[in-house]
Amino acid sequence: xxxxxxSDKYPEGVTSDIQxxxxxxxxxxxxxxxxxxxxxxxxxxxxxxxTYGELDKLSADFAAYLQHHTTLEKGxxxxxxxxxxxxxxIVIFGALRAGMVVVNTNPMYTTREMEHQFNDxxxxxxxxxxxxxxxxxxxxxxxxxxxxxxxxxADMQPPLKRVLMNFVIKHIKKMVPDFxxxxxxxxxxxxxxxxxxxFSQTAQPAGxxxxxxxxxGGTTGVAKGAMLTHKNLVSNMLQMDFILRTLRPGQEVAITxxxxxxxxxxxxxxxxxxxxxxxxxxxxxPRDIPAFVKELGNHRFSCFTxxxxxxxxxxxxxxxxxxxxxxxxMTIAGGMALQKSVADQxxx
Numbered sequence: 001x002x003x004x005x006x007s008d009k010y011p012e013g014v015t016s017d018i019q020x021x022x023x024x025x026x027x028x029x030x031x032x033x034x035x036x037x038x039x040x041x042x043x044x045x046x047x048x049x050x051t052y053g054e055l056d057k058l059s060a061d062f063a064a065y066l067q068h069h070t071t072l073e074k075g076x077x078x079x080x081x082x083x084x085x086x087x088x089x090i091v092i093f094g095a096l097r098a099g100m101v102v103v104n105t106n107p108m109y110t111t112r113e114m115e116h117q118f119n120d121x122x123x124x125x126x127x128x129x130x131x132x133x134x135x136x137x138x139x140x141x142x143x144x145x146x147x148x149x150x151x152x153x154a155d156m157q158p159p160l161k162r163v164l165m166n167f168v169i170k171h172i173k174k175m176v177p178d179f180x181x182x183x184x185x186x187x188x189x190x191x192x193x194x195x196x197x198x199f200s201q202t203a204q205p206a207g208x209x210x211x212x213x214x215x216x217g218g219t220t221g222v223a224k225g226a227m228l229t230h231k232n233l234v235s236n237m238l239q240m241d242f243i244l245r246t247l248r249p250g251q252e253v254a255i256t257x258x259x260x261x262x263x264x265x266x267x268x269x270x271x272x273x274x275x276x277x278x279x280x281x282x283x284x285x286p287r288d289i290p291a292f293v294k295e296l297g298n299h300r301f302s303c304f305t306x307x308x309x310x311x312x313x314x315x316x317x318x319x320x321x322x323x324x325x326x327x328x329x330m331t332i333a334g335g336m337a338l339q340k341s342v343a344d345q346x347x348x
Contacts, residue, residue, distance in 0.1 A: 062094030065194030074099030
């Protein structure tokens, strides 16, 4: 038995062993949260919120679409390429419920990077944001992807607002390029077809089954996919529980500016906050600091996740200090080293 000489360095109250309890897989976390917090808001984005109960239904609809309207089978890889939108949790939990392996993909990838990742992972399906459709169209013929679903930024908005916002984004702001992808299915159409079908509950994944292929930044050569099992992700989530246990179940609001396709935000926000029934406020474009600060003013947030450079950018905005921080309980930094000077300024 190896002596755990580091155990005495843990803060008081932190155990050296993880108790898995009811969680064997990511789906256990998801299903428990959806049942326990069904009427509580789960995700909020651009003025729209969905509850845990609605997320349960919508993800089942997406899973049903994959089961009945594609040739995908259990264990197939599905790439998800979008920023923080409500569509993201619907897609990833729907894919996991249908037995797929999620391949998180950075929307800012070049076509060369996309081609490498899609082929290296063996992706057979892709859900992508229309804003990057031209790059997707260029790379698809060089991959084994057979099914493509395209979503637009405002697809989860109410019907009239959805049409207006998507029109403005494409035709006024010119943020959506012209592209053609033969056989691509609009996200809204896929959801409608899924809602008309019946989701067939697959066998619960084992802890050692792969849940996510998470690609590295590729700083030393090409990006490499880390095979993350359900138990890997659950373990990582539970390691944070000594911090998150101070949260009031179903009562907290978490600001989520870091992309959910990054493993830090995926684990902390998409899983950790979910396990406590918190509402994740998804920030689609955290680089737009004025809009970000304005959105913060709409919420009594108690949790905040970010990274060093983002904290600096926010604190340099003149209106940031006018916000109400009286409900803030914790700030979690990741992605890079947090400078002490930045932490001190944030706390002050």
